[in-house]
Amino acid sequence: MRNPRPLRMIPDRVFGQAFGRAMAVMLSGLALTLAGCGSAYQSTSIREGIVDGTKVRVIALTPETTLAANRQPYDPRALPEAFRATAGTHGSMARGLPAPAHLPEQRQGLPATRLPPAIQPGPYQIGVGDVVLLATKAPANSVAELSGLLAAQNNRQGYTVQDDGAIAIPDVGRVRIAGLTLEEAEAAVFQRLVERQMDPSFSLEVAEFNARKVPIGGAVANPGVAPVTLTPLTLDTALAAVGGIAAPDRDTAVIRIYRGGELYEIPVTAFLRTQSYQKLRLVDGDTVFVDSDYDLSRAEAYFSEQLALQGARGAAIASLGQEIDIRRAELEEQRQNFNARLELGAEKRDYVYLSGEVGKQGRWPLPFDQSATLADALFDQGGIAAKTGNPKQVYVLRGSPDPREFGALTAWHLDAGAAAGLMLATRFELRPNDVIFIAQQPVTKWDRVISQLTPSLITIPLDNLTSN
Structure with a gap:
């Protein structure tokens, strides 16, 4: 009986080199194969030029271009009347x-x-607390006879309407005038002067209005x-x-x-x-x-x-x-x-949309009666994804407001990797239907390709790597 053929021992160093070369060849082949059939991970990218029939213009955000972007007319949706x-x-x-x-x-x-x-x-009614000014003739003398007006001015006396609604006039007594118009008050004073058999020549006016x-x-x-x-x-x-x-x-x-x-x-x-x-x-x-x-x-x-x-x-x-x-x-x-x-979605709203490496993708409602900034929308939705997002590649995609330029698209590019870029994000005003896109880190793209390729490696027999 023939003795069995002894096993051939492969040194670890040789085996490692062979495995590495086989892995590299396998990965390259699989990457080409999957990319050719459209199975490899495809990442959205923003580049200037004609892309699928759409004219894309990329503009870097600076203080000047931010002001230019904000000049686009926009009336925030108001609260319904x-x-x-x-x-x-x-x-x-x-x-x-x-x-x-x-x-x-x-x-x-x-x-x-x-x-x-x-x-x-109606006419003003005198009330408690008002001060009325009563002017009467002075005693007859040569000066008074020359000017009745001067004599009247020499006998002007103010009277405050008391709590009982009356004023107290010396030698005349109390005359109730609260609740009366000025003409009615004059008639009441006139009547009291006549009753006292006094000269009824006088004038009455309200000097201070304190009641009403x-x-x-x-x-x-x-x-x-x-x-x-x-x-x-x-x-x-x-x-x-x-x-x-x-x-x-x-x-x-x-x-x-x-x-x-x-x-x-x-x-x-x-x-x-x-x-x-x-x-x-x-x-x-x-x-x-x-x-x-x-x-x-x-x-x-x-x-x-x-x-x-x-x-x-x-x-x-x-x-x-x-x-x-x-x-x-x-x-x-x-x-x-x-x-x-x-x-219930019964109110019409304006929205912007967040895509790419953001904390939370989806649509974000613009506020009523005022504008919102890029920073408002971005950080309210979780900001830039810390592990996968590229802060240097933040874009706001905006269609042309001119209907004749339906195929034109402006990509406002923000480098948020620096403090100045973050400040610009708080100044850049959003418009309805803007799309906020954040590109992925280069290493993120390669990691995702690998994640698609590695499952296929599990099915490869180890004997295929060590044969020959």
């Missing part, structure tokens, strides 16, 4: 609508204008009161009397007027551009508050304080609380309606 109105019977009163957490600083909507009804209070006034507070230069005089008091005159509006942001400020248990509102922007709002007539008992806050708490506190100072009863203050509660309920209903429509 229908959803600024409330469902209550008091008119459109909704303030802002809260943004979902992922939306960048959404500007809130202003309330619709709600004016108090037109009122004609409109308190004004909130975001004004000098909160205080504007007196109601013989001349009608208008809203612009009243605000001027306290130094004017001093709200830090007039675009979000609102003028609130509380009258007779009802709350009325005028946005400051509407007030400034509408003359009829400026000439709105105020009356005694009105309270004005310039509000720069979306919450009604400050306005409620101010109105309650003024009611208390005016001696209002508990019922009046309770009525104010009910009015504020109605407004808050309307605001809450509006917020819920708007949020429900957002969740």
